[in-house]
Amino acid sequence: MDYIQNTPADAADMLKSIGVGSIDDLFASIPEGVRLQRPLEIPPALPEQDLLSHLQSLAARNRTFDAGRCFLGAGAYNHFVPAVVDALFSRGEFLSAYTPYQAEASQGTLQHIFEFQTMICELTGMDVANASHYDGGTALEEAVAMAVDHTERRKVVISGGVNPQYRAVVKSLFKHLGATIIEVAQVRGTTPVATLKEAAQDAACIVMQNPNFLGGIEELAAVSEIAHAAGALSIASVNPVALALLKSPGECGCDIAVGEGQPLGIEMNFGGPWAGFIAAKKEFIRGMPGRIVGETVDAEGKRGFTLTLQAREQHIRREKASSNICTNQALMALRATIYLETLGPGGLRRVAEVCVQRSHELAAKLAKVQGVKIPFQYPFFHEFIAELPHPAQTLARLQEKGFLGGLHLQPVFRDLRDHVLLCCTERNSSADIDAFVAALAEAVK
Amino acid sequence: MDYIQNTPADAADMLKSIGVGSIDDLFASIPEGVRLQRPLEIPPALPEQDLLSHLQSLAARNRTFDAGRCFLGAGAYNHFVPAVVDALFSRGEFLSAYTPYQAEASQGTLQHIFEFQTMICELTGMDVANASHYDGGTALEEAVAMAVDHTERRKVVISGGVNPQYRAVVKSLFKHLGATIIEVAQVRGTTPVATLKEAAQDAACIVMQNPNFLGGIEELAAVSEIAHAAGALSIASVNPVALALLKSPGECGCDIAVGEGQPLGIEMNFGGPWAGFIAAKKEFIRGMPGRIVGETVDAEGKRGFTLTLQAREQHIRREKASSNICTNQALMALRATIYLETLGPGGLRRVAEVCVQRSHELAAKLAKVQGVKIPFQYPFFHEFIAELPHPAQTLARLQEKGFLGGLHLQPVFRDLRDHVLLCCTERNSSADIDAFVAALAEAVK
Amino acid sequence: MKTIFEKSHPGRSTAYLAAAGPDEKPVASLLPASALRTKPPGLPEVSELEIVRHFTELSHRTFSIDGNFYPLGSCTMKYNPKINEKIAALPGFAKLHPLQPEDTVQGLLEIMWSLERMLAEIAGMDVVTLQPAAGAQGELTGLLLIRSHHQENKQDQRKEILIPDSAHGTNPATATLSGYKTISVKSDARGGIDLEDLKSKLSERTAGMMITNPSTLGLFEENIQAIAELVHKAGGLVYMDGANMNAIQGRARPGDFGIDVMHFNLHKTFSTPHGGGGPGSGPVACKKFLEPYLPVPRIQKEGASFKFDFGQPKSIGKVKAFWGNIGMHIRAYTYIRFHGPEGVRRNAEHAVLNANYLMSLLKKRFKVAYPRLCMHEFVIDNTPYAKKTGVRTLDMAKRLLDYNFHPPTIYFPLIVHEAMMIEPTETENRETLDAFAAALLKIADEAKTDPEKVKTAPHTMPVKRLNEVKAAKEPIVRCYTCG
Amino acid sequence: MKTIFEKSHPGRSTAYLAAAGPDEKPVASLLPASALRTKPPGLPEVSELEIVRHFTELSHRTFSIDGNFYPLGSCTMKYNPKINEKIAALPGFAKLHPLQPEDTVQGLLEIMWSLERMLAEIAGMDVVTLQPAAGAQGELTGLLLIRSHHQENKQDQRKEILIPDSAHGTNPATATLSGYKTISVKSDARGGIDLEDLKSKLSERTAGMMITNPSTLGLFEENIQAIAELVHKAGGLVYMDGANMNAIQGRARPGDFGIDVMHFNLHKTFSTPHGGGGPGSGPVACKKFLEPYLPVPRIQKEGASFKFDFGQPKSIGKVKAFWGNIGMHIRAYTYIRFHGPEGVRRNAEHAVLNANYLMSLLKKRFKVAYPRLCMHEFVIDNTPYAKKTGVRTLDMAKRLLDYNFHPPTIYFPLIVHEAMMIEPTETENRETLDAFAAALLKIADEAKTDPEKVKTAPHTMPVKRLNEVKAAKEPIVRCYTCG
Numbered sequence A, B: 001m002d003y004i005q006n007t008p009a010d011a012a013d014m015l016k017s018i019g020v021g022s023i024d025d026l027f028a029s030i031p032e033g034v035r036l037q038r039p040l041e042i043p044p045a046l047p048e049q050d051l052l053s054h055l056q057s058l059a060a061r062n063r064t065f066d067a068g069r070c071f072l073g074a075g076a077y078n079h080f081v082p083a084v085v086d087a088l089f090s091r092g093e094f095l096s097a098y099t100p101y102q103a104e105a106s107q108g109t110l111q112h113i114f115e116f117q118t119m120i121c122e123l124t125g126m127d128v129a130n131a132s133h134y135d136g137g138t139a140l141e142e143a144v145a146m147a148v149d150h151t152e153r154r155k156v157v158i159s160g161g162v163n164p165q166y167r168a169v170v171k172s173l174f175k176h177l178g179a180t181i182i183e184v185a186q187v188r189g190t191t192p193v194a195t196l197k198e199a200a201q202d203a204a205c206i207v208m209q210n211p212n213f214l215g216g217i218e219e220l221a222a223v224s225e226i227a228h229a230a231g232a233l234s235i236a237s238v239n240p241v242a243l244a245l246l247k248s249p250g251e252c253g254c255d256i257a258v259g260e261g262q263p264l265g266i267e268m269n270f271g272g273p274w275a276g277f278i279a280a281k282k283e284f285i286r287g288m289p290g291r292i293v294g295e296t297v298d299a300e301g302k303r304g305f306t307l308t309l310q311a312r313e314q315h316i317r318r319e320k321a322s323s324n325i326c327t328n329q330a331l332m333a334l335r336a337t338i339y340l341e342t343l344g345p346g347g348l349r350r351v352a353e354v355c356v357q358r359s360h361e362l363a364a365k366l367a368k369v370q371g372v373k374i375p376f377q378y379p380f381f382h383e384f385i386a387e388l389p390h391p392a393q394t395l396a397r398l399q400e401k402g403f404l405g406g407l408h409l410q411p412v413f414r415d416l417r418d419h420v421l422l423c424c425t426e427r428n429s430s431a432d433i434d435a436f437v438a439a440l441a442e443a444v445k
Numbered sequence C, D: 001m002k003t004i005f006e007k008s009h010p011g012r013s014t015a016y017l018a019a020a021g022p023d024e025k026p027v028a029s030l031l032p033a034s035a036l037r038t039k040p041p042g043l044p045e046v047s048e049l050e051i052v053r054h055f056t057e058l059s060h061r062t063f064s065i066d067g068n069f070y071p072l073g074s075c076t077m078k079y080n081p082k083i084n085e086k087i088a089a090l091p092g093f094a095k096l097h098p099l100q101p102e103d104t105v106q107g108l109l110e111i112m113w114s115l116e117r118m119l120a121e122i123a124g125m126d127v128v129t130l131q132p133a134a135g136a137q138g139e140l141t142g143l144l145l146i147r148s149h150h151q152e153n154k155q156d157q158r159k160e161i162l163i164p165d166s167a168h169g170t171n172p173a174t175a176t177l178s179g180y181k182t183i184s185v186k187s188d189a190r191g192g193i194d195l196e197d198l199k200s201k202l203s204e205r206t207a208g209m210m211i212t213n214p215s216t217l218g219l220f221e222e223n224i225q226a227i228a229e230l231v232h233k234a235g236g237l238v239y240m241d242g243a244n245m246n247a248i249q250g251r252a253r254p255g256d257f258g259i260d261v262m263h264f265n266l267h268k269t270f271s272t273p274h275g276g277g278g279p280g281s282g283p284v285a286c287k288k289f290l291e292p293y294l295p296v297p298r299i300q301k302e303g304a305s306f307k308f309d310f311g312q313p314k315s316i317g318k319v320k321a322f323w324g325n326i327g328m329h330i331r332a333y334t335y336i337r338f339h340g341p342e343g344v345r346r347n348a349e350h351a352v353l354n355a356n357y358l359m360s361l362l363k364k365r366f367k368v369a370y371p372r373l374c375m376h377e378f379v380i381d382n383t384p385y386a387k388k389t390g391v392r393t394l395d396m397a398k399r400l401l402d403y404n405f406h407p408p409t410i411y412f413p414l415i416v417h418e419a420m421m422i423e424p425t426e427t428e429n430r431e432t433l434d435a436f437a438a439a440l441l442k443i444a445d446e447a448k449t450d451p452e453k454v455k456t457a458p459h460t461m462p463v464k465r466l467n468e469v470k471a472a473k474e475p476i477v478r479c480y481t482c483g
C-alpha cells in the first residue's frame, strides 16, 4: 500500500525521459555490496480499514480517565480545550505547511507565530519570545546555555523546585560540557531564598520554577536580586496559565523566562508533542535560539511578516549558531495561540482562578480525612502535597476506582516518602472532588 | 451564555444610532398582550465545558456496536469511511455556506454539486440528477409525483420489495392526494414480474427497488418493459454501492432512478442526516424537483457553475413549482462526492465485491447451523433472509454478546414470522462472520 | 479550475480495502450475469493527495460564515458553533444504526424527547414532531395535519389555503403539493396583512392560512391576534412559517398569539450548519388537538426510559424514512442547552438590535421599503438607484463580493421591487456592520461615479459575472468527459 | 490583514467556564498579594466567530502540501495522510497523562516498542530511542552517545567532529553544542566526499564524522564503505544524518554500510505533518555497543507486557522531558504499518524516480550542479542565469509563487552557488512535475524577456516582496498595541 500516484505506464514513460531502463538503474550509485537484497522484515501492509481497526484496538488498550477524575499534574495538566481549537488547528493548510521560508506564501504561519510571540511576551513580561521550542525542559536547557554564553561562567544554580524531568534534561547536556550544576533543595514546598546567596557566586544563572514542581509559589523577585548581585542571570520556568494571576517573570526582574505551553489547549498526548517557549529581555535577543518572526513591509509599504534575525541560526551561522534547533513545535504553538486568543484575558484568568479554587478546596477537604495530612503550609497554585499511609497502594486503589490520584513523590524526592503531589484544574468539579475525597478516605482505611 | 459580540456599551451606542431608548422599544410592534413576560422554562445555560460533559454522558448512554459486529442493514449500511472524507467535509467553508445563490462567490459549492450530479448520472445511467434530496424515501415520493404529473394518472404501483419506510412516506402523501396505491407483494425474496402486468394498467408508474429490501436482485429491465407497455413510467430505487456491480437503472430502461446516498461515506447518524438523490432521463429535466447546478461561462468566456433551471423551483414558480423543496442535503451529498471520488471506480467496485462475498459467506455458513435455515434461494447483493427459532429472543441474546444481529421481519412482513434480514459489508471480516455464526449457533440452542 | 474528471488518470487510486485473496469467489459465480453491468461507472481515478488538493481549493472558492459576513435575509446565517460539530460527531451519536433496539439508544431518545419539550416551550405549543427534514417539509407536515383535522370533522370542502403575497415560495408550493389551492392575500401599506383583503377571501372553503411572523419583510404582524381570530371564525386553522423565530424566541410565542401549528428551521434559529444548501431540520409544533395526526413514531417517556410509539391510528404516517435529521437535533439541543433561557432571549434581542442598527446606517441613503423599526431583518428598495443610474440590485450585490461581503438576499420578497433583504444576525459585531454599511454606501457612490464598474462586478472572484441565461437555455448539468 | 490584537474590543469574549458562584473564595484570600500581578496580560478580547474568521483567513494565506506542490529540498514534503491525524487524535492516545501507570498504557508502549523495532530494521541497526524531538536533537543525542563511548574508553582527547561542507547547518551547530570542534571536509567534483581531504583531517583527535547519506546534494555517497572504514581506523565513529532516508528505505541500510549511529526525521521520511515549523521527531538508531548510553527510559518487553526501564547507569540521561513526541510516533507507526515492506521500498523508488524525471525535464535549460542520476532530490546552479540576466535564484523562487508552486529550497547547500534544491517526493504525480517544470522553464524565458517581472515577483500573493533587511535591522518581534 502506498500513496504513490505513478502508474506502471507513467513510470515506464518517466524512465524513458530519464534515459534509464529500470528503477533499479536509478539506484546504481549504491554500492552493490550494501544494496538490500531482501524485503524489510516489518509487518505486512494494512489497508486503511484494517489499519484503523488495529490502531483502535491499541488505543483501547490504554486507559483514559474521566476528565474530572484526573488529579495528577506534575508537569502535564488536564485542562479543558474549547472545540474551536481543534476545529481550526486541524485545517490542512496549517498542518501541512513547512517552516515559512518563503514569507510571501506563508503570511498565515508567520502571523500566527507573531501573535504567539506577542502573547508569550505579555504573559511573561518579556520583550522577545521565539516561535517555540521542543518543550519546557529543552527550553530551560537553552536558557541556561544562553546564560552560560552570556556570562561566560560554567556554574549553574538550579532550584530543587524545578520539575525533575527538566533538571534531568539540563544535566544531560551540561554534565557533558563540564559545567557545575548546583541543586538547591526545596524545603517544605518552596526554595529557601537565603541559601541561594552563597550558591550564586560565580554562577551563570539561578534557575527557579514558579509555581514550582510542588505547586509552591516562589519568591522570584528576591531570587532575581540575588542573581543580579552575583552577576548571574535570573531564569524562571513558568506555567503560562498561572501567569494570568501571578506576577510575571518580567515584573520579578528575571532575564529569561521559559516554560511549557501544554496547559494552553494542548492535549496531554502522553507527554508530547507540546510546545516549549523561551522569552527574554531585549538585550538577549541575538543570543536567542530558534526561529523568530518579525514585522516588516513589502515593496509597496504594506505590513507583512517574515522570519528574522536568522544570522543567529544554524543554517547561516553553522558551528557559531546560538543553538542547533531547526524544526520546532510551531503547530503546537498554534494550538496555544488559538487557545489564548479564544479565552482572552478574562477567560484565562477564570481558568487560573478555578484552578486555585479547586485545589484549595481539595486540600481543605483532604485535611479532614482520617489518616491524611497536608504537611506543609506554603502558598500554592494548583498543586500541593498530601501525606498518606502507603502511597503506592493507595494510588493503586484509587486507580481501581477510576481516579488518577496524584504522583508519589518518593522515588524522586527522597525525603518525601509518604507524600503525593495532587493537582486540580477547572476540569475537577466540586462533585469530582467530593467523590475523590470519599474514595481516598476509603482507600487509606 | 451566547455568542453575541455586542457589549453593553456597544448596545447603548447602537440604540442611540437607531433612536430608541432600550432593547424593549425595538419589540414595540409585538402586541403587549402576547409579549412573554417570564423566562422560558428551559434548562439553564451550560458553559462549553459542562455542555460537553453533559452530551458525552448522553452519548455514553447509547451503545455503539463494533464495526465488524453489526449485521444489521435494512436501509442503513455500515460501511468504512476513509479518513480523508471527514477531514475535508469538516472544513468550515463547506459547513457554513448557504445555498449558492451568488454563483461567483460559491464556485466551490457549485462545482462539488456538479461533480455529484455527474457521478449520480454515471452510477444510475441517467442524464440528469439534482443536487440531493432529503433522503431516499422522500426522493422516491418526488419521483412518484413526477410520474403522476407527467402521466396525469393517479394510480401508483409499488413493489412490496421497496423499503417499508419508503413505502410509508409515499403513502402518507398520496393517500391525502387521493391516489390509488397498489402494492405488489414480494414472493420468496423478489417481486413476481408477471403479476405486474395487470397492475400496470392506467398506472402512473411502477416502482421497484434494486437490490430490494430483502437484498434480492430484481428484474428491472422486464419491469420497465411492462411499465412502458402500459404507458407508465418505470421508477427504480437503488443502492449506489451496488451500482458498482449491477446494471444501472438506465441500462434497464428506467425513466427515473432515486436512492439513498448514505452508503457513500455518510455515517449512519441514527437515520439522518443522509442524502437522497433523484436522477432521470433528460426528457424529465423540467419536472425535476430541487436545485440543479449547470455549467456556463463568465463574462470573459471562462467556465463556471451556477444554479440553473430555477424556473422549476418554488421561489420562482410558487404554487406551480415542480416541488416545494428548498433546503436539501447538500453537505451530505458532499460527503458522498468525496467518498466516490476517493474510492474511484475500482475502489467502489471492490467495496461492492466484498459485500457480495461476505454476505454469501455468511449465508453459506449459517445454512450449516443446526436450527437455522436459508429458506429462499434468490440472487442477493449484501442482504438475505434467514429463518430462526424465536427470532426476537435470539436477537436479544446476540445483542448481549455484542452483535447487532439483523432485523426481525415479522412486524412488517406478516408472512415472514421467524425470519430475520441479515447484512454484511466490507466491515465484517471472515473472522467476524465466524464469531457471529458461533454466537448465533449458541443463541438458537 | 479543473473538475475532478479532468484530473482523472487511468489506474490511479488509493487502496482502502485489501485486494481479493485466493479463496475469494468471483462475483460472476455468485450473481446472475444478466444482473451485472458491463461498463464501470465513470468515476474519477485520482490519488488521495489530489482529493485533498481538489477540495481544499474548492473550499477556498466558497464564501461562508466562517470566512465572511453573510447577511442573507430570511436565512439567519449566524455563527455555527464548533462545539456542536464536535458533539454531533461523537461515535455514541454518529455510529448508531437507526434500527438499533430502543434500550441501546436511550441517550439519544432523551435528547430528542427533551428537544421536543424545549421547542414546545419556545413555541408556546403543546407537542412537537422532529421528523421533517427541513422547513418546507415541516410546512407539508403541517398542512397534512390541517387536512386530517378537517377530514376528521367532515370538512372536506375546505380546499383553500390563504397565503400573504410576501410569503416565501415554499408556502404556496407546499399548499399545491398537499392538494390545496393557494389564495393570495395582499399586504397593506405598512407591510402587514391587509385585513379587508383577508376578510374578503375567507370562506367555508378556507382550510387555513399560512402566515410568516415576523414576516419576510422583517416585520412583526401587529394584527396577528385579530387575523388568527378571523381565520378561526371562518373555520380555518392558522399555520405559522417559523423561519423567522430567531427574532422573537423568548419574547413572544406563536402559541400565545393564536397559531395552531408551525415549523421551526433548526438550521436558521438554532444554528445548525447549512452546508451549501442543507441539511436542515423542520420540526413541527402544534396544539394538542392536532396531536393525533402527527407523524409516527412519537417519542414517549415511561418512567425514566424512552421509547418510540408507532400506535397512532389517526397519524398522517411518515414524512421521512426513520426519525428525522438526528444530527441536526443533536446540534440544536446542544445550542439551546448552551444558551439557556436568557441566552435564547438575548439572541432574539441582539438579532433585532443588529438589524435596526444596520438599517439606521443605511436608511440615510437607501430607501427602506417599510421605514419603521424592524425585527431581525429589513428590506431595501433599490428602485431609486436603478432608475437614476441603471445600476440594479443585482449589480450592487455582485459588487459587494469585491468588498468580501456576501450580498443580502435579492429580489425577494417579490412585493418589493429591486429588493435587498438584509439579515445580519446577532452573532456579528458592530465593526462588521459598520464596514458593511460603508461598503454599500461606497457602492451607491460608485453607481453614480463609475456605474460600469458596478455593472460588471464582481472583479475579484475566481470567475467574472456568470451567464445564467446561457446556463438555463443550454443546460449542461453534468460532466460528459468522465468514464 | 489585521492582527488579532487590532480586532480586540474590551469586554468581548465567549464564556467557556461558569462565572464564580457565591461561595467561591476570592483568589486574594488564597494566595499572597505579593505574588499576584496587577495588570492583566494583553491578550486579545474577541468572540469565537472572530477567532474562526481570523484563522480561516490565516489558513488561506498559507501554502501547504494540502494546497500546493511544495518541492522544498531536504524537507521531504510528501502527502501527510489524513488517517494518521485521525488516529493520533483518538482519545485513547491523545488524552493520556505521561505519568499514568504503565499498566494503563500498554497499547501505546507497544506502539513505541514496535516502532523502535521497525526503525531498527529499516536502519539496519540494533537499537533505537524515540526520545529526541527533532532531527537536530537526534544529532545532539547521537554525539552525546559518541562522547560517552570515548569517555568510557578514556579517549577524552577526541574533540573533533568531521563534517562535509555540504552538510546541513544543524550538524556543525550540534557539534558545537555538544562541546566538539567542527572540522570541515571538502566535497569532490562528483559531489562526494573528497577522500584525500578526509584522510588529511582524520587524527587521534577525531571523535567521529557526521555524514549525510544520501547527501544534501541528493547523491548517494559512493565511497561510503571506504569512508566509514577510514574513520573507524582513526578511532572515530560514524554518525549519519538520516534526513534523506526517504531515498533509500528498503533499498539500503546505514547499518549495513558502516554507520554506527544515526537519526531519522519522522516528519520527513514518515510523513508526520510539519505544521509550519514543527513538531518533528528524531529517533536515534545505533549499534549494540552504544546501547548503554541511550537516554532513559528504554522500553522493554517482558512476556506480553511493556515497561519503562530507567535503570541504565551509563545512560546520557534525558534529552527531553517525558518520552518524546509521542503523537509523531503514533503517526509514523501508522504510516509504516500502512505501507508494509513493499510500500516502504516503493516510496524510496518513486521518490527517486520523480526526482530524476523532474531533473530530466529541467536539465535541458538549467545547469544541474552535479549532472548525474540523483536520489530523492537534485540541485540546480543558477549562476548562468544570474550572470546573463541579473535574475537570481531568489527572484525565480518568488516568481514560482505566482504560478502557485512553492519554490524549492534555495541557497542551500552552500557549496552550490545560486542553488535551487528540488525534492518532489514520491506522492506527486507526473502532471504536477510537468507543470512545475513548465513554469520554471517559462520563468527562465521571462528572465530574458521581462526580467523586471521576475525581479519584482511575487505579484499575486497577499503581500508583495517583503523587506527582510528592514526586518532584521529594526526588529519588531511582537505587537505593541495589545494590552
Ligand SMILES: Cc1ncc(COP(=O)(O)O)c(C=O)c1O
Binding pocket: B325, B326, B327, C074, C075, C134, C135, C136, C137, C168, C170, C171, C212, C216, C241, C243, C244, C265, C280, C281, C282
Ligand atoms: C420564510 C421561509 N419560509 C420557508 C423556508 C423554507 O425552509 P427550508 O429551506 O428549511 O425548507 C425558508 C427558507 O429559506 C424561508 O426563509
Ligand SMILES: Cc1ncc(COP(=O)(O)O)c(C=O)c1O
Binding pocket: A325, A326, A327, D074, D075, D134, D135, D136, D137, D168, D170, D171, D212, D216, D241, D243, D244, D265, D280, D281, D282
Ligand atoms: C539534512 C538535514 N539535516 C538535519 C536537519 C535537521 O532536522 P530537524 O529540522 O528535524 O531538527 C534537516 C532539516 O531540515 C535536514 O534537512
